[in-house]
Amino acid sequence: MNDVSNCSIELYSIDRAILDALQRGLPVTERPFAVIARDLGMSERQVVAKAAGLKRAGYIRRLGAFFSSRRLGYRGTLIALSVEEDRLAATANFVNRFSGVTHNYQREGKYQLWFTLLTLGAVEKQAVLSALAEMDGVDDLMELPSEKAYKIRVALPMEEMGENSAFLPPEAPRPAMEETNALAELDSLDRKLIHLLSGELPVRETPFEPLARELKIPVAEALARIEGYLSTGVMRRLGIVLAHQRAGYTANGLCAWQVPAGQADEIGAAIAGAEPRVSHCYLRRAAPAKGWLYTLYTMIHGHSREEVETTAEKMAARYRGLGDRVILYSVKEWKKKSLIYF
Numbered sequence: 001m002n003d004v005s006n007c008s009i010e011l012y013s014i015d016r017a018i019l020d021a022l023q024r025g026l027p028v029t030e031r032p033f034a035v036i037a038r039d040l041g042m043s044e045r046q047v048v049a050k051a052a053g054l055k056r057a058g059y060i061r062r063l064g065a066f067f068s069s070r071r072l073g074y075r076g077t078l079i080a081l082s083v084e085e086d087r088l089a090a091t092a093n094f095v096n097r098f099s100g101v102t103h104n105y106q107r108e109g110k111y112q113l114w115f116t117l118l119t120l121g122a123v124e125k126q127a128v129l130s131a132l133a134e135m136d137g138v139d140d141l142m143e144l145p146s147e148k149a150y151k152i153r154v155a156l157p158m159e160e161m162g163e164n165s166a167f168l169p170p171e172a173p174r175p176a177m178e179e180t181n182a183l184a185e186l187d188s189l190d191r192k193l194i195h196l197l198s199g200e201l202p203v204r205e206t207p208f209e210p211l212a213r214e215l216k217i218p219v220a221e222a223l224a225r226i227e228g229y230l231s232t233g234v235m236r237r238l239g240i241v242l243a244h245q246r247a248g249y250t251a252n253g254l255c256a257w258q259v260p261a262g263q264a265d266e267i268g269a270a271i272a273g274a275e276p277r278v279s280h281c282y283l284r285r286a287a288p289a290k291g292w293l294y295t296l297y298t299m300i301h302g303h304s305r306e307e308v309e310t311t312a313e314k315m316a317a318r319y320r321g322l323g324d325r326v327i328l329y330s331v332k333e334w335k336k337k338s339l340i341y342f
Contacts, residue, residue: 011059014040018050019059022240026063028226030219031205044205052203061241062338063207065197065226066152071184071234072194072341074100074118077125078144078284078297079132080111087137088112092334094135098128102339106332107254111142114254114328118339142290144297148265148283151272152236184234189215191342193225197235198341241338252301252330253308256294258323264296267319277301277311294326305329 011019017040027035033051034044054060069076083091088106095104095115104115119125133141186194192215201207212222229235259267264283271281280299286292298315302308308327316322 014042015050015054015059018047019054019240019242022051022060022063023242025237025239026201026207028223028230028238030208030223032207033205048203048205055203058243061243061336063201063203063240064199064338065194065201065229065238066236066338067194067198067229067341068233068236069118069339071182072186073120073183074339074341075121075125076116076118076146078146078282079113079115079117079129080142080144081113081115081132081138082111082140082142083113084137084139087135091132091135091137095132096335100124100128100339101335102337104333104335105254105330106334107328107330109326109328111140112331113334115335140290142287142292144284144287144292146282146284148268149281150268150283151278151281184232189217190225193222194229194234195340195342197226197238198338250303251305251308252299253305253312253327254330255298255300255308255312255325255327257296257298257325258293259296260321260323261295263321267321268296270319271298271315275311275315277307278315294324296322300327 018036021036021040026032029035031044033047037044037047040047051060051063055063081091081095092104092106092113095101095113098117100118101115102118104113106112107114117125117128119128129141129143132138184190193211196211196214202210206219208219208222208226212219215222226235226238230238268281268283271278275281275298277300278298279301280297282297284295284297286295300308300311302311308329312325312327316325
């Protein structure tokens with residue numbers, strides 16, 4: 001668990017370029033770092049050494065694959081808990097025990113704990129919610145199920161950005177993203193490969209070779225299957241998770257907006273394609289019984305709270321239909337890890 005504070009150090013330009021390249025994606029080839037090296041005018045050995053050093057220094061949380069949970073049969077929801085202050089740590093640690101909890105943040109406001117929960121069915125989800133509701137010190141629980149995802153791409157530019165530019169190419173708008181969420185057809189080898197890919201890939205010249213060896217298949221077959229996952233949307237991307245606080249993005253706000261139902265798709269898709277400081281953009285069900293009327297959620301990253309506020313203000317002016325908003329700033333990271341599927 002980590003306090004959200006400024007712990008960044010100076011990076012050389014080539015380090016930033018490598019981090020940007022790995023956020024854009026690891027090429028699906030036997031020697032992917034050689035491709036990145038060629039693009040950056042370096043040797044493969046130099047890029048591997050630099051990337052390994054950045055991982056040791058804490059700039060890279062993980063190198064691996066990121067999947068569409070829905071395509072694999074999982075359903076996600078966002079839970080907010082209002083907890084008595086003296087029970088906050090105990091409750092956060094209890095939440096962390098559930099394997100389906102991938103992110104658990106303490107945020108400012110009435111609801112202090114916000115965590116994502118991925119489960120394979122309603123029974124499993126309800127068991128978690130019931131256990132939480134019965135905990136001493138939990139005053140209120142609010143569930144905000146995901147209805148549509150417009151953007152899931154934690155790729156924050158490390159190179160200098162102008163006001164209207166971004167080193168990382170923006171993600172293309174995907175207004176029909178939910179329509180591609182049919183359950184993927186997987187055989188037993190696919191499930192084993194996805195299980196391994198949802199863990200850690202080694203930072204080495206041939207990162208796919210160990211998992212192919214473990215599965216007793218040629219590397220070429222593993223790469224062909226990975227290409228298939230990407231082309232069909234089962235896998236969202238292959239690359240790194242940047243440790244954004246370490247990299248200087250120390251202000252991170254979950255900005256929830258009130259949006260007319262008929263405009264959510266248009267606005268969500270536009271934000272997905274044009275806002276590099278927004279890593280996640282979701283449509284979620286409101287909780288009117290709790291007085292919570294926000295439905296569009298955007299995770300905004302900045303080097304300061306002023307940057308986050310400025311980004312939100314520009315978005316409010318840019319996208320007609322965005323209404324009242326609330327920004328919930330991260331105070332403490334209690335858990336952040338990718339789900340190991342199957």
